Amino acid sequence: MxxxxxxxxxxxxxxxxxxxxxxxxxxxxxxxxxxxxxxxxxxxxxxxxxxxxxxxxxxxxxxxxxxxxxxxxxxxxxxxxxxxxxxxxxxxxxxxxxxxxxxxxxxxxxxxxxxxxxxxxxxxxxxxxxxxxxxxxxxxxxxxxxxxxxxxxxxxxxxxxxxxxxxxxxxxxxxxxxxxxxxxxxxxxxxxxxxxxxxxxxxxxxEGRSESELGPNIEELISAAPQMVVATTFASNVARVKTLADAGVKAGRSICLLGRAMRRMIEAAIETGVLVDFPRVVSPEEAVEIPRENLMLIVTGSQGERRAASAQLSRGKYNGIELKEGDLFLFSSKTIPGNEKEVIRIMNNFSERGVDVVDDAGGKYHVxxxxxxxxxxxxxxxxxxxxxxxxxxxxxxxxxxxxxxxxxxxxxxxxxxxxxxxxxxxxxxxxxxxxxxxxxxxxxVQIGALDGIVRDRIRMALNGHVLVTVILDEDDEPLGEPWCELRGLPETGRSNAALVEVLEEDLNQFMGRAGDKTLTDDDKLEEGLRRIVRNTSQNEIGKKPEVTVVISRLS
CATH class of the missing domain: 3.60.15.10 (Ribonuclease Z/Hydroxyacylglutathione hydrolase-like)
Known part of the structure; x- marks a missing residue:
């Protein structure tokens, strides 16, 4: 066999x-x-x-x-x-x-x-x-x-x-x-x-629904919109982009594609012959000269990506174009689990500008x-x-x-x-x-998920960071007092004194008590300084921050 x-x-x-x-x-x-x-x-x-x-x-x-x-x-x-x-x-x-x-x-x-x-x-x-x-x-x-x-x-x-x-x-x-x-x-x-x-x-x-079912609903929505219409979907969904563009043209609107991925996908589809009869599009420079009621934008960022066109429009102008009260923004897409916060943030940004946001909660505009x-x-x-x-x-x-x-x-x-x-x-x-x-x-740079880099980044974000610097002279005696730099931590704690001053005082006392075995051994000294920072911070602010210790010795 x-x-x-x-x-x-x-x-x-x-x-x-x-x-x-x-x-x-x-x-x-x-x-x-x-x-x-x-x-x-x-x-x-x-x-x-x-x-x-x-x-x-x-x-x-x-x-x-x-x-x-x-x-x-x-x-x-x-x-x-x-x-x-x-x-x-x-x-x-x-x-x-x-x-x-x-x-x-x-x-x-x-x-x-x-x-x-x-x-x-x-x-x-x-x-x-x-x-x-x-x-x-x-x-x-x-x-x-x-x-x-x-x-x-x-x-x-x-x-x-x-x-x-x-x-x-x-x-x-x-x-x-x-x-x-x-x-x-x-x-x-x-x-x-x-x-x-x-x-x-x-x-x-x-049973799943066909892409062909969406056209009439989208056409009806766009035709009824009194001012500028903006729609977002997955840039790769070429059929949807065409459905949106065709609906805009039927409503008497010029079409503008915003976002690199959107333009790249349509160009690739046309170059390879899978997309024919796509409506003529105008550039962003041309779009700003077109009356709002005659313009439709099809943009990237249906999943709330911060640098995509949707997010940038929600924060202000993008390529010289700005949404105003009474404009319509359509999400012709499903929000992928995990992206809800970012998408809702964009929706609220538009709402604060008076823009009417339509999503696909009813299944009318996405399959x-x-x-x-x-x-x-x-x-x-x-x-x-x-x-x-x-x-x-x-x-x-x-x-x-x-x-x-x-x-x-x-x-x-x-x-x-x-x-x-x-x-x-x-x-x-x-x-x-x-x-x-x-x-x-x-x-x-490519890094492994278990390399510890992102883990340390998360820990700093959760706990804050303290940098401790000490200098020792040629005889391994402290030269001056330790000093701290804080990032992402409150300025004061339970004692109502400045946190940095409380930390530096406790570190100075530790250095004064430390014996020769500690002062001559970088590992022991670093361990002791880190412990003092974490314990004092726990008492003052209820957190144990990440600690970096820099020991400089004069030779």
Whole structure:
């Protein structure tokens, strides 16, 4: 019996929504040839990752096995699937495969790091395929909220796998390819060993809605608006951007796109032929000369991003344009969990300016790009996989998706980041556990989530900081008194004296009592000074701050 096996290893996206990164392998244990599916990012928040720019999967295991990797395949151009390709390419060094629209955006990301266009290979849709070692991979069209989304049909010597990517069952997506059940049935007719499937909306019990349903509602809203209209949505949702623009034109308005990502997405869609008949747009310079009642802006920042156009407009002028009382601002998007505070802040900023804000609470102006529970069940019925492996979801989503598979008489596997699954036999098994952490892009530097840098940043934010400086002379005697500098702490405490003076007095007393063993040993001296600061601060203000001690010795 052959000892070769198929493995599936999620490094990101299984146990969370976002940061997608999946590995497939075929071969003898420990010697499998590998392909990587998606290299995506997640976005930070001030509570858990302050100051961080973006987050992506820890690819240390892939880097260690770099000589076994055949290729990287990108399912679609959302940031949580392609956003890390530029940050990771040097460490992996293999060719990237994607369809035209996704390839266009991936090349832009790689160009920022100086890589040539040849790094990304543009692929055609199924039935054309790419051979990568023991794998034959084809891009199977599926509808989503961005053009040219594709599932991957992954053929191995031990059976066919289908990796759905993100998807919905939309028969009229307006832009991009409609879901084709006959094609999917044809692809699945020869048998599918495992379907690795999007789980984002598994809890929604209603069938998903089509993008084509939104046009009349949006047109009615914009036509009734008396003054300037501004709408925000995901820049990658090209179909929605077109729906908004078409509605604005029908209402007699000029269209202006604000935000780099918005312009880049529309340009890429036009360049690659997935978007046709997009209305003419005006520049921001032209927009300021147009009467307000004849202008519509389509802007970035639907998730409350501080530097995006929506947030900047909510704080004042942006590119010379300012919203005023009676203007209309439409959120044609769903707020991703975790972004609520930022979005509500923008809404309140607009409200204070007298701007009327319309969100999607009633479902009139947004539909999801992900399959709901009944849609997931329908796709299982079409594909008839032997095994269902949920991905792209928090643990609760994956668990519910396993239940859905088992209700339909199929084997479901709950695999989270770092859990390597052997799919070779009739019953999947856990083959190995891999360390699957996170990498932070902090400015221009990549750091590990467990390196302690962000942890220290959080601790300083929570507790404040005290810098203590002492000088000792050639005889290891204190030269003058210790002094402190405080950051993020109250000026006075329980004693009603200045906190800095109380700290310096207690530190001076400590230095006066300290013996030679302490004064000649930097480690002991630092430990004692830190303890005094923390204990005194606890008594004065009820907090133990972070402490940095600088000891200078004159030689």
């Amino acid at each position: 052959s000892n070769e096996r198929i493995i599936y290893l999620p490094l990101g996206g299984a146990g969370e929504i976002g940061m997608n990164c999946y590995v497939y392998g075929y071969g003898a244990p420990g010697e499998e040839r590998l392909i990587v599916v998606d290299l995506g990012v997640a976005f930070p928040d001030m509570d858990t990752s302050p100051g961080v720019d973006i987050i992506f999967a820890d690819i240390s295991w892939l880097e260690k096995n770099r000589d076994r990797i055949e290729a990287v395949f990108i399912t679609h151009a959302h940031e949580d699937h392609v956003g890390a390709v530029g940050h990771c390419f040097e460490r992996l060094g293999v060719k990237v495969y994607a369809r035209a629209f996704t390839a266009n955006l991936a090349r832009q990301k790689l160009a920022e790091y100086g890589y040539s266009e040849d790094t990304v290979q543009t692929c055609s849709k199924w039935p054309e395929t790419v051979t990568a070692g023991p794998f034959t991979v084809g891009f199977l069209p599926i509808s989503h909220s961005i053009p040219e989304s594709s599932a991957l049909v992954i053929d191995t010597p031990a059976g066919r796998l289908v990796h759905t990517g993100d998807f919905k069952l939309d028969h009229e997506p307006l832009v991009g390819e409609a879901f084709d059940p006959e094609l999917w049935a044809e692809v699945s007719a020869s048998g599918v060993k495992a379907m690795i499937c999007d789980s984002t909306n598994v809890f929604n019990e209603h 999801s790009g992900h399959a709901n529970g009944p849609d997931l069940a329908r796709l299982q019925d079409i594909v008839q996989p032997q095994i269902v492996v949920p991905m792209h979801g928090e643990h609760r989503h994956l668990r519910q998706h396993v239940k859905l598979a088992e209700q339909k008489g199929r084997t479901g596997v709950l695999a989270v980041n770092g859990m390597m699954i052997d799919l070779s036999g009739n019953v999947p098994t856990v083959a190995e556990w891999i360390e699957a952490g996170r990498t932070y892009l902090d400015g221009s």
